Amino acid sequence: MAKDTRERIVATARDLVHGASLAQVSTEDVCRAAGVHKGSLYHFFPSKEALGMAVLERNWALMSAVLDEAFVDDVPPLARIDRFVDSFAERLSLMRDAMGGVTPGCPLGGLVGELAGHGDEPRTHAARILHAWTQYFTDAISEAKGRGDVDPAVETGPAATRLLAHLQGLALLAKAYDDPRLVLQAKKDFRQLLAAPR
Amino acid sequence: MAKDTRERIVATARDLVHGASLAQVSTEDVCRAAGVHKGSLYHFFPSKEALGMAVLERNWALMSAVLDEAFVDDVPPLARIDRFVDSFAERLSLMRDAMGGVTPGCPLGGLVGELAGHGDEPRTHAARILHAWTQYFTDAISEAKGRGDVDPAVETGPAATRLLAHLQGLALLAKAYDDPRLVLQAKKDFRQLLAAPR
DNA sequence: CCAACATTTGACCGATCAGTCAACTCGGAA
DNA sequence: TTCCGAGTTGACTGATCGGTCAAATGTTGG
Numbered sequence: 001m002a003k004d005t006r007e008r009i010v011a012t013a014r015d016l017v018h019g020a021s022l023a024q025v026s027t028e029d030v031c032r033a034a035g036v037h038k039g040s041l042y043h044f045f046p047s048k049e050a051l052g053m054a055v056l057e058r059n060w061a062l063m064s065a066v067l068d069e070a071f072v073d074d075v076p077p078l079a080r081i082d083r084f085v086d087s088f089a090e091r092l093s094l095m096r097d098a099m100g101g102v103t104p105g106c107p108l109g110g111l112v113g114e115l116a117g118h119g120d121e122p123r124t125h126a127a128r129i130l131h132a133w134t135q136y137f138t139d140a141i142s143e144a145k146g147r148g149d150v151d152p153a154v155e156t157g158p159a160a161t162r163l164l165a166h167l168q169g170l171a172l173l174a175k176a177y178d179d180p181r182l183v184l185q186a187k188k189d190f191r192q193l194l195a196a197p198r
Numbered sequence: 199m200a201k202d203t204r205e206r207i208v209a210t211a212r213d214l215v216h217g218a219s220l221a222q223v224s225t226e227d228v229c230r231a232a233g234v235h236k237g238s239l240y241h242f243f244p245s246k247e248a249l250g251m252a253v254l255e256r257n258w259a260l261m262s263a264v265l266d267e268a269f270v271d272d273v274p275p276l277a278r279i280d281r282f283v284d285s286f287a288e289r290l291s292l293m294r295d296a297m298g299g300v301t302p303g304c305p306l307g308g309l310v311g312e313l314a315g316h317g318d319e320p321r322t323h324a325a326r327i328l329h330a331w332t333q334y335f336t337d338a339i340s341e342a343k344g345r346g347d348v349d350p351a352v353e354t355g356p357a358a359t360r361l362l363a364h365l366q367g368l369a370l371l372a373k374a375y376d377d378p379r380l381v382l383q384a385k386k387d388f389r390q391l392l393a394a395p396r
Numbered sequence: 397c398c399a400a401c402a403t404t405t406g407a408c409c410g411a412t413c414a415g416t417c418a419a420c421t422c423g424g425a426a
Numbered sequence: 427t428t429c430c431g432a433g434t435t436g437a438c439t440g441a442t443c444g445g446t447c448a449a450a451t452g453t454t455g456g
Contacts, residue, residue: 225413
């Protein structure tokens with residue numbers, strides 16, 4: 001029952017936070033929903049912010065699982081990215097239905113934006129996660145260049161950053177316009193962002 | 199002293215919120231910083247959320263001023279967009295210096311993301327503002343097509359949305375990586391996002 | 397069976413929060 | 427001069443917040 005409780009707290013917090021923000025969810029909310037008492041929460045986490053970081057970590061674990069599922073070797077590298085975008089959009093739609101027809105933003109992007117304003121340490125942690133995410137794109141683009149699917153003149157690193165930024169922006173617009181399908185545009189947009197500079 | 203007080207409250211709230219989020223700033227913080235008492239604040243605003251909406255409106259007023267300054271007729275349409283990106287990035291840098299070396303996100307994007315989770319009415323309001331922003335890009339792209347600077351095969355509306363999404367994403371990354379210069383990339387990226395689809 | 401440790405309990409705290417209220421000030425219209 | 431209502435004051439509330447704590451309860455290894 002040890003690790004189990006900690007896991008349940010993080011999972012519950014994740015669910016609650018995802019529909020809003022960390023600030024809008026109180027530790028009492030989390031405890032009530034997780035069937036746990038305050039003391040237990042603070043036995044595992046030194047502060048609410050630490051819980052927020054754990055939620056961020058968990059969101060990244062889930063996101064990287066989606067990435068791993070999409071980025072399989074027997075699919076051309078650029079198609080892997082498309083597969084991921086499809087999964088990402090579908091997850092957004094499912095979450096929208098799970099909540100009352102409210103489109104959530106990117107579970108990582110939202111928390112990153114919130115925690116980045118909480119001092120330097122949470123910010124660098126968030127930055128590391130974004131960088132890890134970018135790495136998936138970096139690898140795929142690099143491999144695509146080897147196959148001739150992407151022009152060698154394209155700088156791999158900056159291109160990968162472009163893709164992530166674009167996806168995050170689309171997720172924000174999807175939330176504001178309450179339309180998860182907006183992120184599907186990423187597939188077409190990515191192709192242009194990966195074109196050789198002129 | 200009537201409208202003046204209201205203005206001062208909104209302006210002060212804007213400054214405080216911009217460095218963090220609406221949730222992290224209390225009404226008491228705003229009152230103290232604005233030299234105003236609680237009752238005055240609630241004389242002008244029925245709730246804290248209403249104050250948030252007023253801040254959003256003010257941020258849009260400031261942003262549209264920057265847009266108007268960049269989008270002048272005697273400059274080619276695509277160059278107007280570049281001018282705006284430069285101004286936007288410069289403002290981000292200035293704000294970073296004004297705070298203690300902490301890069302803020304897009305003042306509109308951040309609030310939009312936060313208020314979009316506060317029910318449907320704040321969300322649609324935020325969406326309207328984003329749409330108004332997009333309109334600047336729409337007009338410029340449309341004019342650029344007339345001059346032959348953009349391929350007629352490009353759909354104007356979706357292209358403008360792409361640009362806004364990309365800029366918002368870059369602003370988020372700039373905040374996470376604490377580097378306002380990241381948004382300058384938008385100028386090159388926009389050119390690719392405006393290329394004809396293949 | 398015991399001792400050491402991890403976990404859980406639930407009451408509790410001081411601070412802070414958004415929001416209220418009755419009383420006061422003051423400028424302008426009648 | 428009187429009156430009225432917009433603006434202002436500042437104390438106040440009830441709720442909620444993040445966080446603490448000492449005691450109770452498991453759990454594990456010797």
